[in-house]
Amino acid sequence: MKQRIMPNKFLSLFLLLHHVAALNISISIDTSKIVNIVDDEFLSFTIDSACLKPQQCTWPCPSDVDNVTIARVKHLKPMLIRVGGTSGDNVQYAGESAVLLPPLPGVTATLGSVTNLTDSKLFSIVEFTNNIGGHLVLALNALFRIQGKPTAEWDIRNARSLLRALADANASVHAFELGNEPGYWPSNHWTTLTPSQHAADFVALRNEIRMVFENASTKPLLVGPDVSMCPGGGVASYVSEFWLNQPLDLVDATTVHIYSLITNSKPAPYSYFYNATILNLAREQARASKAATPWDVPMWVGEGSPDWRVTGDLGHNITFESAYVDMAASIALEGGQIFARQCLNSVVNPGEDVQAGYWVMLLWKRLMGRAVYNVTVEGVNKELLRAYCHTNMAVVYDSQDKHWNMTILLINLAEEATFVNLGEQTCATRDEYHVRGVDGNTSIYINNKIPKFQEASADLPTIQAIQNDDCKAPVEIAPRSFSFIVLKP
Numbered sequence: 001m002k003q004r005i006m007p008n009k010f011l012s013l014f015l016l017l018h019h020v021a022a023l024n025i026s027i028s029i030d031t032s033k034i035v036n037i038v039d040d041e042f043l044s045f046t047i048d049s050a051c052l053k054p055q056q057c058t059w060p061c062p063s064d065v066d067n068v069t070i071a072r073v074k075h076l077k078p079m080l081i082r083v084g085g086t087s088g089d090n091v092q093y094a095g096e097s098a099v100l101l102p103p104l105p106g107v108t109a110t111l112g113s114v115t116n117l118t119d120s121k122l123f124s125i126v127e128f129t130n131n132i133g134g135h136l137v138l139a140l141n142a143l144f145r146i147q148g149k150p151t152a153e154w155d156i157r158n159a160r161s162l163l164r165a166l167a168d169a170n171a172s173v174h175a176f177e178l179g180n181e182p183g184y185w186p187s188n189h190w191t192t193l194t195p196s197q198h199a200a201d202f203v204a205l206r207n208e209i210r211m212v213f214e215n216a217s218t219k220p221l222l223v224g225p226d227v228s229m230c231p232g233g234g235v236a237s238y239v240s241e242f243w244l245n246q247p248l249d250l251v252d253a254t255t256v257h258i259y260s261l262i263t264n265s266k267p268a269p270y271s272y273f274y275n276a277t278i279l280n281l282a283r284e285q286a287r288a289s290k291a292a293t294p295w296d297v298p299m300w301v302g303e304g305s306p307d308w309r310v311t312g313d314l315g316h317n318i319t320f321e322s323a324y325v326d327m328a329a330s331i332a333l334e335g336g337q338i339f340a341r342q343c344l345n346s347v348v349n350p351g352e353d354v355q356a357g358y359w360v361m362l363l364w365k366r367l368m369g370r371a372v373y374n375v376t377v378e379g380v381n382k383e384l385l386r387a388y389c390h391t392n393m394a395v396v397y398d399s400q401d402k403h404w405n406m407t408i409l410l411i412n413l414a415e416e417a418t419f420v421n422l423g424e425q426t427c428a429t430r431d432e433y434h435v436r437g438v439d440g441n442t443s444i445y446i447n448n449k450i451p452k453f454q455e456a457s458a459d460l461p462t463i464q465a466i467q468n469d470d471c472k473a474p475v476e477i478a479p480r481s482f483s484f485i486v487l488k489p
Contacts, residue, residue, distance in 0.1 A: 024379035026421035027387045027408070036372040039298075039337045041135065043328060043361055044080035045344040046303050047125075049088035049139065049180075052115050057345075062128035069350045070131050071458030076361055077133040080174060082302055082340045083125055084139025084226070087111060088180045089190075091141055093162035095119040101158050102148040106190040119165065126171045135174035137223065137302070137340075142179025142201060143190060150191035154178075154201040156208060163212040175221035177302070178205050181228040181257060183238055195241035198225055202250055221252040226302055228257035236288035243294060253337070254293040255302035258285050260327050267309040273323045274413045274480060276383045283330035290335035300338035301331050308342050315346070318437025318444050321360045322482055326411050328364065329388035332372050356437070356444040359451045363433055363463075367407045367484045375408070385418055385477075386411035408485040412477040419474040427487035431465035436481035 051057035090107050092100060094116035103114050129136040140159045146152040159178075166173055182198055185191045206222050213219045227238040235256050243250065260282030261268035272278050290299045306323040314320060324341070331339045341347070347357040369392030377387050388409040406425070412418045437444045444450070451461050465486070477483050 025382060025385050025418055026378050026423060027385075027410075028376045028378070028423045029389045029406075029408070029425060030374045030376070031406075033374070034371045035374055036332060036335050037337075038332050038370050038372065040370065041078045041080045042332065042337065042339060042370070043076075043364055044082065044134075044338055044340040045347075046082045046084065046340050046342050047345075048085040048343050049083060049091055049115070050085060051345075052087070052091060052117060052121060062125060065128060065131075065350050068456055068458050069348060070128075072348055072354060072358075072453065073132045073344070075458070075460060076358070076365060079132075079134050080137050080338060080340060081129045081132070081134040081344070082137040082139070082177075084137070084177055084180055084303070086180055087115065088139040088177075089141050089143045091115045091117050092144070092158050093117050093122070093165070095122065095161065095165050097165060098161040099157040101144045101155055104143050104145065104148060104150055104190055106150070106188065107143055110188055110190070117162075122162070122165070123169065123171065126166075126173070130172060136172065137175045137177060138173055139177040139180060139226070140205070142182070142198070143185075145191070151193060151197075154204060156204055159205065160208055160212070163208060167212050167216065170216075172218075173220045175223050175252070176205065176209065177224050177226055177255065178202055178222075179224065180226050182225055183227050183235075195225070195238050196244060199242050199244075199246050199250060203246075206250070223253040223255045223300060223302065224251050226255045226257060228259070228303075234288070235285060236292040239289055239292035243292070248294055248297065251297070253298040253300045254289065255300045256285070256289045258282055258289075258301050258304040258327070258331070259307055259342075260285065260304075260330075261307040261323065262309070267311070268307040270314065270319060273306065273319045276386070276413060279323060279326050279330075279386070279413075282327040283334055286331045286334035286336050298337040299335055300340070301336050302338070302340050303342050304331075304339060305342045305346070313442050316355045316357070316442045318356065318435070318481065321356050321435070321437075321444065322411055322413075322480065324357065325360060325364065325409065325482055326386050329386070329409055332390070333374075333388060354453065356442055359444060359446060359463075360435065362460075363435070363446070363484055367433065367486055368409065369405070369407065373406075381414065384412065384414040385420065386413065387420075404489065406487045408487070409482065410475065410477050410485065411482040412480060415479050417479055418477050420477060421474050422471070422485070422487075425471065425487055427471040427489060428469075429488050430468050430471050431486040431488065432468060432475065433463070433465060433484040433486075434478065434481065435483065436478045 090111040144155040146155045225242050261272045293299050348354045368390040371391045373389040375387040375389050377385050391406045447466050
């Protein structure tokens with residue numbers, strides 16, 4: 001039997017109707033108002049405090065890291081490196097001048113013996129951060145309480161020893177934190193400290209930093225309270241009580257932790273990563289955290305990712321990275337200035353090829369500017385298209401002078417290709433970077449090519465943009481993929 005061929009006129013009509021239907025998805029960008037300005041270090045990283053114990057981490061305390069790895073990480077600067085985590089409340093400074101303190105029994109019962117942060121380990125962290133061109137954010141143990149009593153005042157003596165060691169060495173520290181995810185302390189049976197008691201500890205630490213670093217050319221910031229999804233209340237309620245009746249200089253930034261796909265005790269399944277309702281949780285949590293923070297105090301997501309528990313291929317492929325860029329864009333839209341990915345070894349490890357997330361972060365840092373605009377999506381199944389827009393324009397600008405690049409991030413959650421009409425935006429040309437993957441494969445493709453370092457090399461491969469001189473032409477976004485569209489004047 002011969003294959004039936006559709007007559008040309010019917011084929012043309014079919015394609016035209018299909019194309020017209022696809023154009024029902026359109027976006028409009030409100031360029032009349034910048035809704036947020038993110039920091040230069042917006043996309044940053046954490047290194048978990050567990051890595052201070054080599055047996056607990058694939059990447060031990062960052063000493064003796066090879067030059068190739070350092071050079072690869074440097075491509076992702078500027079960035080903060082936040083060293084902290086649950087294990088941070090079981091770490092004590094153990095340098096030559098340290099005052100050693102008894103840990104809370106409940107902490108060691110859960111986390112094991114105290115981790116000693118020696119001078120060698122401490123200054124290797126400082127050196128590594130300097131070598132990659134980063135800025136260090138160092139978490140301090142909040143659970144050293146006077147006489148080892150869980151509800152007593154914070155015992156500052158060990159922290160004071162650490163601060164003085166850093167100041168005496170003229171070491172560069174961008175910021176300090178105090179404690180990690182305090183909302184979990186009661187359920188872990190560590191302490192029942194209230195947010196207001198935690199805030200009082202910050203007052204003591206703030207005064208200590210001012211005294212110890214009095215003669216420093218640049219004084220470290222103080223950020224906190226690093227609260228996460230707290231049982232029985234949530235992030236916003238903790239932040240609100242933390243700030244209640246406190247001075248505006250309590251901390252230099254409110255810090256929260258967001259894992260947007262964690263809705264139960266199990267790692268997020270594949271379906272969550274393309275579920276618009278669940279993806280919106282990151283936006284809602286960021287909005288609530290910002291609203292609970294005094295209006296002129298920055299809000300940082302000091303630790304986060306779609307779900308830290310996801311492992312294997314799903315944690316390193318296009319599915320995870322699609323949710324990650326959506327989360328990053330949501331946090332930027334809702335007022336976040338910093339988003340620190342948990343964690344650095346999720347994208348790069350010494351002696352290994354980089355993960356998919358490395359190339360995604362590289363694209364963001366090269367293409368997405370600091371100023372954020374609102375984007376509206378219209379059309380059939382509009383919830384399956386996520387759209388965001390940043391520009392590289394400075395904070396103060398002339399609204400009549402629009403000679404700058406504008407980058408649109410489009411994320412297609414649908415299982416079929418989507419054509420997107422970019423609306424009334426004007427440009428001379430546009431560059432397109434389409435990021436897609438293959439299910440079950442950790443490789444990603446940027447404009448149909450797999451980006452890859454040569455072995456033992458830190459030279460970036462060329463990532464060629466697809467240039468389009470027709471700015472009015474719809475953009476085709478492949479199924480379950482995302483694209484950066486750069487509009488150029």
